[in-house]
Amino acid sequence: MSESNPAIGVERDPIGRFTTALNLKLSWFYGFAVLVTAYEVIMRYGLNQPTIWVHDMAIALCATAFIFAGGYAMVNDQHIRITSIYDNFSPRTRVMMDVLHAVLTLGFVVALSYAAAIQAWRSVMLMETSGRAWDVPIPAILKSMLLLGSLLMVVLSIDRLVRSIRRLARG
Amino acid sequence: MSIELITFLMFGGMIALLLLGLPLAFVTGIIAVIFGLGLFGLPSLLLISSRIYSFMNEYVLVSVPMFILMASLMERSGVARDLFRAMHVWSGSLRGGLAVQTTIAATIMAAMTGIIGGEIVLLGLVALPQMLRLGYDRKLAIGTICAGGSLGSMIPPSIVLVIYGLTVNVSIGDLFSAAIVPGLIMAGMYIAYILIRCHLNPSLGPPAPEEERNIPLVEKLRMLKSIALPMLIAASVLGTIYTGVASVTEAAGMGVVGTAIAAALRRELNWKMIQETLVQTMTACGILLWVSFGATAMIGVYNLAGGPAFIRNMMIGLPVAPIVIIFIMMAILFVLGCLMDWIGICLLTMPIFVPIVKALGYDPIWFGILFCMNMQVSYLSPPFGPAAFYLKGVAPPDISLNEIFSSVWPFIGLQVVAITLLIFFPGLALWLPSLN
Amino acid sequence: ATPARAQQATKWKMQSMWQAGTINQKVFEDFCVRVKAMSNNRLDIEALAVGTIVAYTETVDAMQNGILDAHQSGGPYFSGKEPALALIGDLNGGYDNPYQMQMWFEYGGGLELAREIYKKFDIHYVGPVWWGVESVPAKKPLRTLADFKGIKMRVPEGLGAEVWRRAGAGVVTLPGSEVYTALERGVIEAADWGTLGMNQDLGYHKIAGFPLYPGFHSMPSAEVAVALPKWNALSKDVQVMLEVATRDFARDMIQRVAVEDYKAAEAAKAQGVELINWSAEERKKFRALAQAAWADWSKKSPMAKRVYDSQLAFLKRLQLLD
Ligand code: NA
Ligand code: NA
Numbered sequence: 001m002s003e004s005n006p007a008i009g010v011e012r013d014p015i016g017r018f019t020t021a022l023n024l025k026l027s028w029f030y031g032f033a034v035l036v037t038a039y040e041v042i043m044r045y046g047l048n049q050p051t052i053w054v055h056d057m058a059i060a061l062c063a064t065a066f067i068f069a070g071g072y073a074m075v076n077d078q079h080i081r082i083t084s085i086y087d088n089f090s091p092r093t094r095v096m097m098d099v100l101h102a103v104l105t106l107g108f109v110v111a112l113s114y115a116a117a118i119q120a121w122r123s124v125m126l127m128e129t130s131g132r133a134w135d136v137p138i139p140a141i142l143k144s145m146l147l148l149g150s151l152l153m154v155v156l157s158i159d160r161l162v163r164s165i166r167r168l169a170r171g
Numbered sequence: 172m173s174i175e176l177i178t179f180l181m182f183g184g185m186i187a188l189l190l191l192g193l194p195l196a197f198v199t200g201i202i203a204v205i206f207g208l209g210l211f212g213l214p215s216l217l218l219i220s221s222r223i224y225s226f227m228n229e230y231v232l233v234s235v236p237m238f239i240l241m242a243s244l245m246e247r248s249g250v251a252r253d254l255f256r257a258m259h260v261w262s263g264s265l266r267g268g269l270a271v272q273t274t275i276a277a278t279i280m281a282a283m284t285g286i287i288g289g290e291i292v293l294l295g296l297v298a299l300p301q302m303l304r305l306g307y308d309r310k311l312a313i314g315t316i317c318a319g320g321s322l323g324s325m326i327p328p329s330i331v332l333v334i335y336g337l338t339v340n341v342s343i344g345d346l347f348s349a350a351i352v353p354g355l356i357m358a359g360m361y362i363a364y365i366l367i368r369c370h371l372n373p374s375l376g377p378p379a380p381e382e383e384r385n386i387p388l389v390e391k392l393r394m395l396k397s398i399a400l401p402m403l404i405a406a407s408v409l410g411t412i413y414t415g416v417a418s419v420t421e422a423a424g425m426g427v428v429g430t431a432i433a434a435a436l437r438r439e440l441n442w443k444m445i446q447e448t449l450v451q452t453m454t455a456c457g458i459l460l461w462v463s464f465g466a467t468a469m470i471g472v473y474n475l476a477g478g479p480a481f482i483r484n485m486m487i488g489l490p491v492a493p494i495v496i497i498f499i500m501m502a503i504l505f506v507l508g509c510l511m512d513w514i515g516i517c518l519l520t521m522p523i524f525v526p527i528v529k530a531l532g533y534d535p536i537w538f539g540i541l542f543c544m545n546m547q548v549s550y551l552s553p554p555f556g557p558a559a560f561y562l563k564g565v566a567p568p569d570i571s572l573n574e575i576f577s578s579v580w581p582f583i584g585l586q587v588v589a590i591t592l593l594i595f596f597p598g599l600a601l602w603l604p605s606l607n
Numbered sequence: 608a609t610p611a612r613a614q615q616a617t618k619w620k621m622q623s624m625w626q627a628g629t630i631n632q633k634v635f636e637d638f639c640v641r642v643k644a645m646s647n648n649r650l651d652i653e654a655l656a657v658g659t660i661v662a663y664t665e666t667v668d669a670m671q672n673g674i675l676d677a678h679q680s681g682g683p684y685f686s687g688k689e690p691a692l693a694l695i696g697d698l699n700g701g702y703d704n705p706y707q708m709q710m711w712f713e714y715g716g717g718l719e720l721a722r723e724i725y726k727k728f729d730i731h732y733v734g735p736v737w738w739g740v741e742s743v744p745a746k747k748p749l750r751t752l753a754d755f756k757g758i759k760m761r762v763p764e765g766l767g768a769e770v771w772r773r774a775g776a777g778v779v780t781l782p783g784s785e786v787y788t789a790l791e792r793g794v795i796e797a798a799d800w801g802t803l804g805m806n807q808d809l810g811y812h813k814i815a816g817f818p819l820y821p822g823f824h825s826m827p828s829a830e831v832a833v834a835l836p837k838w839n840a841l842s843k844d845v846q847v848m849l850e851v852a853t854r855d856f857a858r859d860m861i862q863r864v865a866v867e868d869y870k871a872a873e874a875a876k877a878q879g880v881e882l883i884n885w886s887a888e889e890r891k892k893f894r895a896l897a898q899a900a901w902a903d904w905s906k907k908s909p910m911a912k913r914v915y916d917s918q919l920a921f922l923k924r925l926q927l928l929d
Contacts, residue, residue, distance in 0.1 A: 086192025342810025
């Protein structure tokens with residue numbers, strides 16, 4: 001199964017270290033989401049003064065963390081895989097699979113970055129707001145975050161591709 | 172390209188790449204990109220980013236990290252270890268007692284949450300290591316957690332039933348009350364299965380050793396004391412949805428607060444532990460959310476290619492008995508359940524199936540429960556098995572996805588039996604709503 | 608072959624804001640069938656339900672990106688792109704019935720304003736389509752404006768929330784999927800949610816037996832809108848045909864939803880639900896309150912100001928405002 005594969009994992013790379021450090025910081029967003037949720041419940045049930053911002057704030061905090069967590073799981077090679085066949089390949093076939101893996105992943109995140117860039121550009125130009133009770137530019141921010149998160153994954157995929165190709169060349 | 176060919180290539184390609192060992196999140200993602208570009212050109216890529224953006228904006232997703240946080244806090248603070256030790260001792264000489272208690276706990280928790288992910292994560296972090304430590308069979312323990320944890324969306328409140336109700340415009344309250352008996356039947360079947368398996372082969376679920384069980388009652392009560400307060404706090408806070416204090420998703424957040432208070436009272440809470448639980452949450456969310464991002468991208472491209480019309484045409488004009496049509500629908504749901512997430516299946520098939528079901532004279536409430544039970548199967552069935560993914564996201568690293576999938580088959584069998592029961596005895600679902 | 612058949616058929620993908628299987632989606636599907644017949648198969652619109660291709664909040668982007676050809680959705684969902692769309696979509700307490708606002712669109716300058724706004728997004732606004740009049744399922748009788756003081760009420764949209772906040776309600780922003788359970792358990796006491804007919808089907812009146820009916824606070828206008836290049840590619844006669852078909856679509860939607868509401872009112876009364884009908888006096892108080900909220904909202908953009916001024920003048924002409 002997807003036991004992390006240190007030969008592929010990039011946690012020792014500058015980009016891997018950066019991703020890890022970034023996610024350590026961002027993980028506190030979940031804690032803030034818990035705190036603001038508790039605040040809403042107390043304000044609404046206890047004081048009969050519901051807020052209009054907590055639900056949207058909780059979504060924005062968690063969504064931002066979700067986006068960058070994709071790269072974090074990449075660094076540690078923890079994305080869900082079925083490896084029963086992969087594990088029975090010869091080492092050389094496995095390295096070739098790793099190259100294919102890196103190429104396809106790169107294809108996906110490059111395509112996603114392209115789309116996210118157009119999406120974010122359009123939203124930021126309008127300073128698009130949510131149109132909800134708490135009418136702030138969360139869409140413009142989150143769409144930009146999706147772009148940054150996918151770009152991070154592009155860099156991680158290139159790094160991974162280079163490593164796999166080097167190993168293939170070494171034989 | 173015909174939709175038949177597109178369907179075959181998309182899902183065939185997904186399974187092929189998956190078997191080659193590529194991560195699921197990127198397999199579905201790259202298939203969405205390739206088919207999107209091939210069939211519709213560059214604009215289709217914006218469909219992918221648009222669907223991923225909308226998906227992460229769903230409020231209900233907020234409960235996923237919260238359940239992971241709660242579970243992680245319970246596990247790291249030692250509440251979980253003490254709890255299971257007490258359960259083990261208190262279940263006496265009953266074989267498989269711990270698995271039965273886990274299923275009962277899962278059923279009670281299912282009444283407090285409406286989604287599957289959270290519950291499986293909680294049980295996977297809290298119950299699984301303890302059951303393994305106490306000598307339970309791995310497959311039995313894993314299967315119990317995946318099947319029991321899935322009950323979250325079977326026993327009301329249930330997000331699946333809410334979305335079904337909104338999609339086909341039937342009473343959500345009636346759906347909730349109709350789901351209670353079938354949900355309890357499923358839980359009962361899991362318990363019966365555990366008891367029978369462990370009775371036939373005691374090594375699958377060994378009771379606590381004689382000397383541990385025979386400790387004096389005072390000692391047993393003392394064991395309870397150390398966990399009673401934390402459990403009471405966690406349960407009462409999680410139960411805030413019953414008292415009108417918190418909404419379904421907010422209750423998950425309150426559960427974290429309650430667990431943190433409990434850990435603090437046991438003097439086990441510290442900054443290092445909090446940072447560790449947050450990082451674990453980050454990892455699990457990265458794994459789980461990106462699987463869903465890929466899936467929503469692929470389903471979007473499939474829908475754009477005409478998937479819904481394809482499924483509709485398959486159902487139209489079948490010259491068979493009504494009950495056979497129901498079975499065909501169940502079979503289609505089963506197959507789709509192997510490949511897609513439930514919300515995609517609901518949006519894809521229910522607008523097509525339910526009008527046919529009504530025209531045949533069946534009750535849409537009953538069919539909603541059948542749909543919901545079918546989605547219980549979909550959580551477990553490979554290769555797209557969300558329950559397995561959730562468990563894998565938090566389980567000890569030596570538990571592979573293969574092992575999880577090979578553990579859930581008996582439970583899928585039980586679920587199919589339960590579905591068949593409800594098809595032939597609609598009263599099991601419709602009796603309760605008929606009372607009010 | 609006839610000459611008409613020789614012409615190329617245009618196929619459109621059009622996504623609505625309605626759940627599949629609802630009366631609204633049925634009316635939308637019927638509209639598409641009529642358009643196909645009227646155009647002698649030259650315009651063939653595929654009626655997609657909400658969420659099929661993109662989320663309901665994303666249809667404008669999808670038209671800009673060439674993923675969808677058209678949508679049948681509404682302004683309030685897109686007010687984050689241009690605040691004026693909130694005022695085009697739903698004043699929250701402005702008119703007494705949808706026909707009055709239809710008059711503003713057709714004869715009061717509304718259509719021109721809507722087209723100008725959507726043109727910024729490369730979209731052609733064909734015409735308004737109504738939903739009907741929304742209800743407020745509530746757990747206790749709310750007979751006057753004063754009764755709303757301190758009531759925990761679910762309202763997610765910006766302008767609507769602003770109006771209800773001024774009425775003294777505690778505005779809660781829960782998402783749609785949590786409204787039923789929250790209302791059942793008493794987390795909230797009322798919800799700005801659905802028409803009477805829809806709520807009766809969903810079983811809301813069993814848990815919140817004091818719905819406002821006939822409603823007045825919200826009668827959202829949606830629209831038929833088409834990606835501008837797709838609109839320009841149509842021949843003149845098909846364009847006019849689509850405009851007329853949209854006008855009939857608007858009428859069809861108002862009336863069929865109203866018929867469902869009448870049926871639901873009967874069924875609800877039979878099960879002991881009390882329908883709360885506000886007096887003309889209370890409605891007037893509500894409108895005055897709402898007007899202050901519109902005025903504030905109109906400061907958000909120059910276009911919002913123009914839409915506000917235009918509607919205010921028309922509401923005065925209708926003698927709904929002094
Ligand atoms: Na539940
Ligand atoms: Na499955």
